[in-house]
Amino acid sequence: MSHLITFILALSFSTVSLAITDEVVLTIFEEGEPLQKYSQKMLDVHPESFSLSTMTPWTNAVDQYKAIPLKSILGSIINKYDTLHLKAENGFEVHENIRFLLDADAFLAFKKNGQFMRLRDKGPVWLLFPYSQRPKLDDAFHNQVAVWMLYEVNAYNK
């Protein structure tokens, strides 16, 4: 009986886990038209995903993030458009020049210290910069566009 309960619990947890990872957490738009949708699972297996340890102005320690370069996520559209409209779950929005973000090696983090990031961890996707590697990026201009709880990116020409 106890084995059965354990099995049911395990099954339910794995279902929950699958439900989390398969849900769309980030959508890329091209001039308002959906271009690509990403679940946490898709982000995790992305061929250009990488790990990086960095501090951020809003955290106490250096954490390890798994992320994908913004350049890779956007693909060829970076050559067609000049601006990104970034939207966050908490209602925060910002418009920023693509070149400005790419020059700062912006990346989209989705795992922190090996765990998918929850809303309260500023996830599921957080646009970050390599602050530890390039300390000069820690300024008002970059910090303002380090969007957490990011769920929508729309590329367009201003």
Next chain:
Amino acid sequence: MSNRFTILSIISGILIGAILLSFLFNTRQELKDIQVLMRSDRFWHVDHLAHEQAKLLEYLLLYASEPSEDKLSRIEKALDFLWVRVDVLTEGYNRPLLQDNIPEILNYADDLGEYLEANEQSILEPTPETVLQTIKDLRSLRDKYFEPHHSFTQLNLSNYRYFHSRFIETYRRNDLILISLVLVVLFYSIILYTEVRRNAKLLRSAREANVVKSDFLANVSHELRTPLNGILGSIQLIDRTKMPPSELEHIRTLEACGKGLEAQISDILDFNKLEQELLFIEPHSFLVQPFLDECYQSFVFSAKNKGLEYTKSYKNLPIWLIGDTVRMRQVILNLLSNAIKYTEVGSIEFKVNWQESSQNLELMIVDTGHGIADEDKELIFEPFRQIKQLSDPKVLGSGLGLSIVKKLVEAMSGTVTVNSVLGVGSEFKIVLPLKAGFGPEFPDADEEATTGIDDTLSKSPEAEIPLFNDTHVLIAEDNPVNIRILQAILKRFGVKSTVVYDGKAAISLLMQPDHDFNLVLMDLNMPEMDGLQATEIIRENGNDIPIYAVTAYATSQDRTACQQAGMNGYISKPIKLQDIQEILENHRTADANS
């Protein structure tokens, strides 16, 4: 006055620079401070903390009135958002900033975080009792928040005012810096303009003074030539055949001194011309070895007299080359003469090498003389310089020799270098880029004339004088000394002469159909009408009588002018017996041929 002005401008420049630097330093510091303060987003998060808390309260109230899954999901999200705000205020760079400025807000965020952590379960899984308790607790916490939030708003306002005043102050300072910079640039532009004008004026004055000096030197040299002409001319006319040896020696000394003086005057005139760029290089084809031999031979006697070993060596010499032998001779003779002058014992070598690949003629004069100190090697080529080791009272010269050598070599696109060790000797090396010349492979003896060797020069004044009794020469000259010398020389050759004192008189005599003149010696500078104008008129009237210019110092322009006017040649003052003899012989040969 000028020095004071310069010192004043330097001091003011330093002061202005220091003030500007201090302004710039302060501005940078201010910007840095502002940047640090601006970097933090604590105002935004403090404001949004209240907003997220209000949202959570709103969703809890809605749930309390009528529970539903949708409302529960909203509560869950609102709690996450609130957690994020609590985190960003209590972690990272915001924490110390809040701690320093308004710790009440930090305390509040900490309290809220602790409450949420302790009661998360009851918030996410509310019952009618727990939801009301949570609402009550959160309201109570919010009331605590009002007081510090009011202070925070005050701080925010004061910060805004502070930033505003700092920005205005910085802009004003930058304006001041800009105006100061404009003023500084203007100030130094005026100084620069004044200096440039002053320097231009000084340069003009210096050039004018140099022209005056050059004119003066030219005039003095020219004026010295007339009496020198008299001295050297008279010496030539002295009958030496019946002279006792002791007196002959005095005459020779007198003649050597006169010629030395003439060489000095020539140096000064040459230097003047080189300075004013009036000396032109006139290259022509010449026989190389005879030319070099002639230069070498000029000092065989002097070297022997001093007991010096005097040798020459030639390597790869072509038969013909193209170059200005007059100027090359001047350079070589000058260096050989110096080598003889400054070498008391040992040897002098004259080495010549033709570099076929580079088409360069390399001339080296190596001596075992005084030598030159390293610090003097540059000075020796400067005009009017005589270095200590060379200032031997026995060999004093104008101090122009080597500067003329350098200028002449440079005018021929060549280089002159010196290697010397004090007390060991010197090696002067001249490299002249020359083109291959043209002429027969095995030249006749007659062609030695192209070497520039004037065999009449080697003739001794004591030699027998030929007679030209059938010749009548018209002398057009206004200077009584020159007239006397010319007449005396012509008389020595048995030539009849007639004198006129200007060009007009010469024309009128030559216009007479029954005149018996065979030759005209024409001075260039005469009153009423000069020699060139007179010659032109004579030629215009179809008279082809040989006319020779007698000039103090023939420049290439003078020679061209003589040729263009229709003259047959020229002789330079001081007038030499040999020059007149050559003209008379040419004239006789021409007559015999016709």
